[in-house]
Structures are given as structure tokens and as C-alpha cells.
Amino acid sequence: MKIVYNRCRQCLHPLSANISWEALFSWQQKKLCDECQGKLKSLKAPWCLYCSRPMVRNECCADCRRWERTRHWSGLLARNISLFSYDGHLQEVISTYKYRGDVALAHVFTETLKRTYRKKFKGAIPVPIPLSQERLLERGFNQAAVLAEQLPVAYSACLVRVVDEGKQSKQTRRGRLHSHARPFSFQGDAARVAGKHMLLIDDIYTTGTTLRKAAVPLLEQGAKQVSALTVARG
Numbered sequence: 312m313k314i315v316y317n318r319c320r321q322c323l324h325p326l327s328a329n330i331s332w333e334a335l336f337s338w339q340q341k342k343l344c345d346e347c348q349g350k351l352k353s354l355k356a357p358w359c360l361y362c363s364r365p366m367v368r369n370e371c372c373a374d375c376r377r378w379e380r381t382r383h384w385s386g387l388l389a390r391n392i393s394l395f396s397y398d399g400h401l402q403e404v405i406s407t408y409k410y411r412g413d414v415a416l417a418h419v420f421t422e423t424l425k426r427t428y429r430k431k432f433k434g435a436i437p438v439p440i441p442l443s444q445e446r447l448l449e450r451g452f453n454q455a456a457v458l459a460e461q462l463p464v465a466y467s468a469c470l471v472r473v474v475d476e477g478k479q480s481k482q483t484r485r486g487r488l489h490s491h492a493r494p495f496s497f498q499g500d501a502a503r504v505a506g507k508h509m510l511l512i513d514d515i516y517t518t519g520t521t522l523r524k525a526a527v528p529l530l531e532q533g534a535k536q537v538s539a540l541t542v543a544r545g
């Protein structure tokens with residue numbers, strides 16, 4: 312039998328394995344050691360029912376209330392569910408995944424993504440937040456699309472990014488909130504969106520601005536509702 316050396320993608324510790332075919336199979340699927348996997352902090356209630364921010368009781372947080380009070384932003388995003396708290400550890404895992412290009416790390420989130428989809432968003436059509444052409448060439452993959460591939464249903468690539476990420480992130484938070492620029496547009500068959508529940512997929516929910524901007528073209532095409540599923544809550 313060929314010996315496969317496998318290490319944790321994050322801390323590089325060798326992964327231990329029981330020598331049975333079944334264990335070997337799941338061991339090869341494993342990307343993080345038990346310790347690194349165990350350090351991921353799942354988000355769960357009590358939390359903000361709209362954005363997954365940890366709270367003392369289930370309610371709507373001040374930021375979400377502000378979104379809904381603001382004319383241009385209200386009603387765009389029905390709900391965001393994030394899987395894990397964006398602490399130092401998850402920050403490192405996501406940066407290995409996204410910036411060092413360790414695409415296989417997406418599998419760390421597969422089970423939780425699938426479970427959450429089935430439990431909370433069954434029937435919704437996943438739509439990954441797109442990268443600009445320029446960023447896609449630079450990175451080689453779209454981290455959101457690889458996450459969307461982990462879901463039990465096919466995703467739709469019906470959004471394109473028409474304003475590149477650099478221009479957006481150079482603005483201050485206040486500038487971003489107040490700019491109504493449209494970084495995304497719709498492509499494809501409108502009939503496949505009309506009346507549907509669309510589910511935006513991304514790695515991190517930070518302010519929620521990007522996700523709300525991405526919801527606009529989908530709602531314009533007649534989507535019934537737009538929600539979001541993200542790995543980390545910043």
C-alpha cells in the first residue's frame with residue numbers, strides 16, 4: 312500500500328490516521344488537524360436573526376435596524392447566516408485559502424455549508440459573489456464560487472462584477488455606505504431568477520454592504536427574496 316503523507320494545511324502537523332480503508336479515505340479528505348478544526352468557533356443563537364452577530368438574546372442588532380431604516384438599503388437582504396466567528400484563527404485559515412491559494416481548504420467548510428443550506432435555505436439558488444476579471448486572473452480562483460460548489464445544488468453565475476474591488480476597498484466605510492455605485496450587474500436568463508429565493512455566497516460578512524449591492528440586480532430581475540450564506544462573521 313502506498314503511504315500518503317498528509318499534513319494539516321494550517322499548522323503543518325502530520326494528520327494521524329487509523330489504517331483502515333474507511334479511515335484512510337476520510338483522512339485523505341481531512342484538511343485540518345483536530346486541533347485546528349476544533350478551534351473554529353461555530354456561530355449559533357442567541358444572535359441577530361438578520362446577520363448572525365452574537366447577541367445576549369435573539370433579536371435584530373443595531374446595524375441591521377439601521378439598514379432597514381435607510382431608504383436605499385432597506386429590504387435588500389432578508390437574512391445572512393454566517394457559520395463561524397471571524398477570530399484570529401479563522402482569519403489565518405481564510406487567508407491560507409484565499410491569498411495563498413490553498414483551494415482544497417474549502418472542504419473544511421463543506422459539511423457545515425451543506426447542513427446549513429438544507430436546514431435554512433432549502434430550495435434557494437446559490438449565487439457566488441463574483442470577482443472582477445482582473446482579480447480573478449490574479450488569484451486564479453473565486454473563493455466564493457469554490458464555496459458555492461460545496462452546496463448540494465448547482466449554483467448560478469448570474470452576477471458579474473463591473474466595478475473592481477480595489478476601487479471599492481480604497482473608500483472609507485462611511486464612503487462605501489454612502490456610495491450607491493453599482494458594482495454588480497445581472498447576466499443570463501431572467502426567467503431563472505423571477506420569483507425565486509436567491510442565496511448569495513461569500514467568505515466573509517463584514518459590513519454587509521457588498522451583499523446588499525449584489526442583491527440589487529437580483530431583485531430587479533424579480534427575485535422573490537435574497538439571503539446570504541457566508542463562512543465568517545467579521
Ligand SMILES: [Zn+2]
Nearest residue numbers: 319322344347
Ligand atoms: Zn493544525
Ligand SMILES: [Zn+2]
Nearest residue numbers: 359362372375
Ligand atoms: Zn444584525
